[in-house]
Amino acid sequence: MSQLATCVILAPMQIPENLEELSTESLHASLTAASMESMNLLNNIAGAYPDAISFAAGRPYEGFFDTDQLHTYLEVFTGHLRDERGLTRQQVSRTLLQYGDTKGVIADLIARNLAVDEGIVADPASVVVTVGFQEALFLVLRALRAEDRDALLAPSPTYVGLTGAALLTDLPVLPVPCAEHGLDLTELVRVLRAAREAGRRVRACYVTPDFANPIGVSMPLADRHRLLDIAAAEGLLLLEDNPYGLFHRTPDRRPPTLKSLDTDRRVVYLGSFAKSGVAGARVGFAVADQRVGEGLLADELSKIKSMLTVNTSPIAQAVIGGKLIANGFSLVAANAREAAVYQRNLTQVLEGLDRRFRACPEVTWNEPDGGFFVVVTVPFTVDDAFLEYAAGEHGVLFTPMHHFFGAGTESRQLRLAVSTLTPERIEEGLDRLAAAVTSRLPGPATAPVTTGAVS
Amino acid sequence: MSQLATCVILAPMQIPENLEELSTESLHASLTAASMESMNLLNNIAGAYPDAISFAAGRPYEGFFDTDQLHTYLEVFTGHLRDERGLTRQQVSRTLLQYGDTKGVIADLIARNLAVDEGIVADPASVVVTVGFQEALFLVLRALRAEDRDALLAPSPTYVGLTGAALLTDLPVLPVPCAEHGLDLTELVRVLRAAREAGRRVRACYVTPDFANPIGVSMPLADRHRLLDIAAAEGLLLLEDNPYGLFHRTPDRRPPTLKSLDTDRRVVYLGSFAKSGVAGARVGFAVADQRVGEGLLADELSKIKSMLTVNTSPIAQAVIGGKLIANGFSLVAANAREAAVYQRNLTQVLEGLDRRFRACPEVTWNEPDGGFFVVVTVPFTVDDAFLEYAAGEHGVLFTPMHHFFGAGTESRQLRLAVSTLTPERIEEGLDRLAAAVTSRLPGPATAPVTTGAVS
Known part of the structure; x- marks a missing residue:
């Protein structure tokens, strides 16, 4: 051991931080922010249910991908x-x-x-x-x-x-x-x-x-x-x-x-x-x-x-x-084909929501003129427990809107992304979503139609 | 004009910042740091003398590039x-x-x-x-x-x-x-x-x-x-x-x-x-x-x-x-050919410095075992004015070492990057460098050899 190192050990000194336990608290505050926890939690739930039909990710359609x-x-x-x-x-x-x-x-x-x-x-x-x-x-x-x-x-x-x-x-x-x-x-x-x-x-x-x-x-x-x-x-x-x-x-x-x-x-x-x-x-x-x-x-x-x-x-x-x-x-x-898919999917989701929830006035949604997202409002709090329930019991993923409001907020809304799914998966996914939502609605009188048959 | 905009104009208010003159001082401090000015100055000098032989940039050799x-x-x-x-x-x-x-x-x-x-x-x-x-x-x-x-x-x-x-x-x-x-x-x-x-x-x-x-x-x-x-x-x-x-x-x-x-x-x-x-x-x-x-x-x-x-x-x-x-x-x-170029260039620069400055003990340099850089020490301050002089009068570029020490420092050193040049350009560049350095040395007795002929 070198002379210097010996000297280092013998000298009175501040107790060094132990790198083997570099603490989260010692790192930049962004790493423990609520929104960061949100993303991790959403990713973990999605990862835990790989077979669920996902209305969660606003990614581009992959059907025309070609390396x-x-x-x-x-x-x-x-x-x-x-x-x-x-x-x-x-x-x-x-x-x-x-x-x-x-x-x-x-x-x-x-x-x-x-x-x-x-x-x-x-x-x-x-x-x-x-x-x-x-x-x-x-x-x-x-x-x-x-x-x-x-x-x-x-x-x-x-x-x-x-x-x-x-x-x-x-x-x-x-x-x-x-x-x-x-x-x-x-x-x-x-x-x-x-x-x-x-x-x-x-x-x-x-x-x-x-x-x-x-x-x-x-x-x-x-x-x-x-x-x-x-x-x-x-x-x-x-x-x-x-x-x-x-x-x-x-x-x-x-x-x-x-x-x-x-x-x-x-x-x-x-x-x-x-x-x-x-x-x-x-x-x-x-x-x-x-x-x-x-x-x-x-x-x-x-x-x-x-x-x-x-x-x-x-x-x-x-x-x-x-x-x-x-x-x-x-x-x-360049996006003529992709745009047609997004338009078709958006129309299908909006019509599919209408078919399934027209008898339930307490379930509503907005009607965008395009884009990837539709927001659905339900008469109960959409928390992460409900997402986990929907994923585990019904095989469907979406994004609870509270994640976009910041820590400590509650919301009765959920976001559906329509961009990546096929027509068949959208119908099946909406059936599953309807079943999950219906299970939280008060009483059987308002039960929505849950068949995916396109009229 | 909307009602709101009218209201905005009439209400007593803080004078808005004028975006047409977004000031440098209002932006993050990194943008006015001395090292940022350094990079700009070096880029500007290099840009002003595109025909100079450049020992400035430590970039990879381009001779084997192929898309x-x-x-x-x-x-x-x-x-x-x-x-x-x-x-x-x-x-x-x-x-x-x-x-x-x-x-x-x-x-x-x-x-x-x-x-x-x-x-x-x-x-x-x-x-x-x-x-x-x-x-x-x-x-x-x-x-x-x-x-x-x-x-x-x-x-x-x-x-x-x-x-x-x-x-x-x-x-x-x-x-x-x-x-x-x-x-x-x-x-x-x-x-x-x-x-x-x-x-x-x-x-x-x-x-x-x-x-x-x-x-x-x-x-x-x-x-x-x-x-x-x-x-x-x-x-x-x-x-x-x-x-x-x-x-x-x-x-x-x-x-x-x-x-x-x-x-x-x-x-x-x-x-x-x-x-x-x-x-x-x-x-x-x-x-x-x-x-x-x-x-x-x-x-x-x-x-x-x-x-x-x-x-x-x-x-x-x-x-x-x-x-x-x-x-x-x-x-x-993967880099056998490139490594051979860097080794050849480094050897050539070290031998070339020796041939040109062996009669000038006040000019010295280090001798790396590899890499892209050699540092030359001269008996005068290498400031940006000297770089500009060397570029303008002698057609050679290098990096004054003071840029790597931070603001307000002086240095008698310059950095040569050897990685991108051909043997011919190195010889010519060292001749030019020797001429620029010699012009600042005291008296003709220590004038270096400035021929580029390889012995």
């Missing part, structure tokens, strides 16, 4: 680099295989997609390509959260990934209640002003205008204009999340995104290709055209990204870039 | 899923194209690689696959940084990505001076104890035992054992970073990693495939087998990752997995 597409998209993108950008073979290899630009290599292709599908005019310099929507969200929250008095507004209920990213940056989230079609805008102003009165610096408001997770429904056009007016009058930055907007049951009636209506750089647009591109590429982006000093907020996000993930895999970007090019920059066009 | 490898690696990995793991075609597609497990899909392959190349026995359950080394580092720092009194130890000079990730988590870095071959271990104990005396909770010590960036040299075996003894005696967690360890000039004399010597779970091993796998895949990993409650630190890192990037692209993981499988899990074998 050959990866090779095609890579070829299309390398062809684009060679033919459109004039790169040599060596430069093409370097673009895909070497460290790359922190802001990404497909910002221009994303800008073309936003112009084609969303009517958003985005300077490619304002685009940062990220490791999915989630990293884009983290970058913005990390940039904005500078002082202990900082806070973020978000709808309640809200996406768990928003809660998680805010936890990682120690940024308190102030809940804004939802009305029938999303953020209650009168409440928004009230919460914002109360926070400022209390000394909070409100950094932004997170919002998903289209088919929000978990509520499923969209904000009407008038509300979108009103939200932008509020943002202008109050000096409020908006963080727009839009993973489901493409999947409208009447595609030509899609309402405009906030960003396409934003003449004032009040909206940071946070994009995802997980539902419309390739989930396994883990590519998303931020459009952050707000001015910061001589540059753009996008440049500040890029600095943070350089310390977090350095750059988004250019191979993953090539997959998305190739898909964009191969479809004339339209993900509406 | 066809991507297709091969993807095929090998999908074949592995089908033949070794017995997945159906649909399950293979789902593995690559859908959302995936947060801890990753190649943990077992990484464990096999660590066994073959590093003698590290890693339970795949202790492995978290990440978006490069950088995300692995962030996850660990985010997990460990829970209170304002927390601090991290790191060598001085150190890798700028360590400084950056610590800034993102508001974790102060306490510098431990380097001796000739890396961390000065007597200083380490002194700094650690002084920090604890001052009320700091020291969460870990970051260390790169092999060919550290920027100092280039490696810790002797005796120091590795002594460092582990100190960690045990002091209850100190070690974060081992090892991007360059494979590239030893005498491969069969590679010293063991700390993790392979760690019998006590005191080392979190942070791995990178950027130099040895495919940089463009952006895949790295953490081996975190420390116990936390009923689970492992790896599980806690996975929870944080679920809020940060959800999962590492399985397509990118497939590229690395395919390369591992295709090379019998040995990245030593």
Whole structure:
């Protein structure tokens, strides 16, 4: 043993922490937050009942998955680099295989997609390509959260990934209640002003205008204009999340995104290709055209990204870039088959709920115009014990809505995700759900029809 | 205009922040940190002199890059899923194209690689696959940084990505001076104890035992054992970073990693495939087998990752997995050609420095046994003005060492990266460097030989 080590042992010293028992309590508070426990609990229940029919996960439909597409998209993108950008073979290899630009290599292709599908005019310099929507969200929250008095507004209920990213940056989230079609805008102003009165610096408001997770429904056009007016009058930055907007049951009636209506750089647009591109590429982006000093907020996000993930895999970007090019920059066009599945499933779930519960006025549900989610309201508390009962006794999974409200809340609602199931599984799943719900209803008079036969 | 917006304008209110001038000062402190300015300045100088010969970037050699490898690696990995793991075609597609497990899909392959190349026995359950080394580092720092009194130890000079990730988590870095071959271990104990005396909770010590960036040299075996003894005696967690360890000039004399010597779970091993796998895949990993409650630190890192990037692209993981499988899990074998280039370049730079400066005893350099970097010491301050002069007047780029020490420091050293250049460019670059250095030396008597002719 070295002289130093001997000295270390003999010297009077603080008792060292025992690494063999590194305690949860000694780690960052995000790891013991209620929402983190929620996710674990939901995953554990889902894992314990692998044969249950799952209305739980809002994942893209897998029926058209084909790994050959990866090779095609890579070829299309390398062809684009060679033919459109004039790169040599060596430069093409370097673009895909070497460290790359922190802001990404497909910002221009994303800008073309936003112009084609969303009517958003985005300077490619304002685009940062990220490791999915989630990293884009983290970058913005990390940039904005500078002082202990900082806070973020978000709808309640809200996406768990928003809660998680805010936890990682120690940024308190102030809940804004939802009305029938999303953020209650009168409440928004009230919460914002109360926070400022209390000394909070409100950094932004997170919002998903289209088919929000978990509520499923969209904000009407008038509300979108009103939200932008509020943002202008109050000096409020908006963080727009839009993973489901493409999947409208009447595609030509899609309402405009906030960003396409934003003449004032009040909206940071946070994009995802997980539902419309390739989930396994883990590519998303931020459009952050707000001015910061001589540059753009996008440049500040890029600095943070350089310390977090350095750059988004250019191979993953090539997959998305190739898909964009191969479809004339339209993900509406690229997702025609998938959108038809989501529309069919949504219609089937809504009609199936009606058939099973039309005799039970105490069971209701909303009717989104698209997206992945439907919220069902029942006349009893939907807690995790009820989920476990439904999974174990009836073989059906869903998500109790209380998980989207935060710790200690109760809710009589549950979220159904309709995106991944086949028609047969939906019918069987709704039968099982109806049986589980019926078992908790008072008296046999209100028992719903539980046959899955399609009329 | 809606009634609400009118009300907003008329009501007495706090003056809203003007988003059109979102100020740098209002954003997170990391964005105005000195090390962030360093990176920008270095990038700007490099960008301003695109024709300069660059000893600046420690990137992998590009001479063997071939995008066809991507297709091969993807095929090998999908074949592995089908033949070794017995997945159906649909399950293979789902593995690559859908959302995936947060801890990753190649943990077992990484464990096999660590066994073959590093003698590290890693339970795949202790492995978290990440978006490069950088995300692995962030996850660990985010997990460990829970209170304002927390601090991290790191060598001085150190890798700028360590400084950056610590800034993102508001974790102060306490510098431990380097001796000739890396961390000065007597200083380490002194700094650690002084920090604890001052009320700091020291969460870990970051260390790169092999060919550290920027100092280039490696810790002797005796120091590795002594460092582990100190960690045990002091209850100190070690974060081992090892991007360059494979590239030893005498491969069969590679010293063991700390993790392979760690019998006590005191080392979190942070791995990178950027130099040895495919940089463009952006895949790295953490081996975190420390116990936390009923689970492992790896599980806690996975929870944080679920809020940060959800999962590492399985397509990118497939590229690395395919390369591992295709090379019998040995990245030593996979990098035989690249390692030969690095060895050749290192030898050429060391011999070239000797030929040019042997008559100038005031110019010295260290002599690493491998890796990407050599540090040159000159008898004057190497500031950014000297770099700009060398780039503009002599057409050569390098990295002033003061950037690795933090703000306000001076240094008479510069770092040369040897990994990306051809022999011709190295000779020409050393001539240019010699001319730039010579111009600052006192008197003509010590003028070095500036011919690039190889003897």
